[in-house]
Amino acid sequence: MDIKTVCVVGAGIMGAGIAQLCAYHKYKVNLVDINNEILTNAKASIKKNLDRFFVSKKKISVEEASQILDKISLFTNRDDAIGDVDMVIEAVFEDMALKQKLFSDLDAKCDRGIILASNTSSLSISDIASKTNHQERIVGIHFFNPAPVMKLIELIKGKNTSDGVFLKAKQFSESLGKTVVSVNDSPGFVTTRLIYVMCNEAIKMFEDGLASKEDIDIAIKLAFNFPMGPLELSDLVGLDTYDHIGDYLSSELGNTYKPAAMLKKMVKKGTLGRKSKEGFYQY
Numbered sequence: 001m002d003i004k005t006v007c008v009v010g011a012g013i014m015g016a017g018i019a020q021l022c023a024y025h026k027y028k029v030n031l032v033d034i035n036n037e038i039l040t041n042a043k044a045s046i047k048k049n050l051d052r053f054f055v056s057k058k059k060i061s062v063e064e065a066s067q068i069l070d071k072i073s074l075f076t077n078r079d080d081a082i083g084d085v086d087m088v089i090e091a092v093f094e095d096m097a098l099k100q101k102l103f104s105d106l107d108a109k110c111d112r113g114i115i116l117a118s119n120t121s122s123l124s125i126s127d128i129a130s131k132t133n134h135q136e137r138i139v140g141i142h143f144f145n146p147a148p149v150m151k152l153i154e155l156i157k158g159k160n161t162s163d164g165v166f167l168k169a170k171q172f173s174e175s176l177g178k179t180v181v182s183v184n185d186s187p188g189f190v191t192t193r194l195i196y197v198m199c200n201e202a203i204k205m206f207e208d209g210l211a212s213k214e215d216i217d218i219a220i221k222l223a224f225n226f227p228m229g230p231l232e233l234s235d236l237v238g239l240d241t242y243d244h245i246g247d248y249l250s251s252e253l254g255n256t257y258k259p260a261a262m263l264k265k266m267v268k269k270g271t272l273g274r275k276s277k278e279g280f281y282q283y
């Protein structure tokens with residue numbers, strides 16, 4: 001494995017978590033977003049997470065936490081951030097046009113040997129790659145939230161992803177301590193296709209007045225031994241992300257996947273879950 005430096009594009013919930021995870025596993029990380037405020041907030045949240053979940057639990061020392069943070073450099077200029085990297089992991093909004101444009105730019109600017117990975121949770125990897133000239137180097141590496149903690153990576157092979165790139169992406173994912181499953185390119189892959197339906201259905205039940213939000217969450221947690229209820233989970237993922245996923249899955253797979261009216265209303269109001277401090281619950 002010759003991956004040493006990774007560029008993570010997008011420093012939101014997932015980008016920050018992926019940057020932390022990679023730095024924890026000794027990769028140098030160039031973290032990119034559109035402005036400095038987002039980047040400094042991301043780095044502050046990484047520091048807070050390291051302190052809270054690793055230093056205070058004596059899993060790492062204060063010095064090790066500071067070495068991990070030192071491995072993460074912040075960039076608002078993407079061209080500067082991709083200069084010396086071996087892999088790019090994209091974690092921008094769940095928007096096909098945005099991702100296609102980004103991958104087309106990255107493909108034009110990154111050396112041929114650099115793997116370009118998307119952390120999309122639902123969009124077709126083959127379609128994301130379709131505007132590039134080197135589709136063989138594009139692969140889906142689907143992390144879960146929170147990326148430093150969750151044990152799974154869902155690896156997605158696009159129509160033209162080469163076997164060599166897929167294998168390298170698998171080795172890289174395993175080097176982060178994750179269990180890897182390989183999934184064919186299809187809307188929502190395995191995980192999102194299922195969890196989105198459950199969460200969207202729970203939102204519809206709440207909307208219909210079937211039970212309180214608390215009781216819906218308690219029912220699903222205790223009935224199925226899930227760590228979180230579907231409404232809590234929707235707040236964690238981000239309601240805007242679920243709305244994008246629902247629009248995409250319903251356009252590809254049919255009306256069963258159409259986002260609940262309440263989900264649309266909450267996104268329009270700007271109540272996006274934890275990231276906006278209010279969703280189904282207050283944070």
Ligand SMILES: NC(=O)c1ccc[n+]([C@@H]2O[C@H](COP(=O)([O-])OP(=O)(O)OC[C@H]3O[C@@H](n4cnc5c(N)ncnc54)[C@H](O)[C@@H]3O)[C@@H](O)[C@H]2O)c1
Pocket residue numbers: 009010011012013014015032033034038090091092093094095098102119120121122142143144145236237238241275
């Ligand atoms: N939230 C989850 O639980 C989860 C889990 C797995 C995968 N994902 C996927 O990860 C991706 C990111 O989701 P998120 O929850 O981190 O979203 P988010 O809204 O928290 O963050 C997205 C970030 O991308 C940045 N961005 C947008 N356009 C950009 C550009 N051109 N260049 C650089 N940065 C740009 C935004 O400023 C923002 O900070 C999505 O594709 C989503 O589907 C999300």
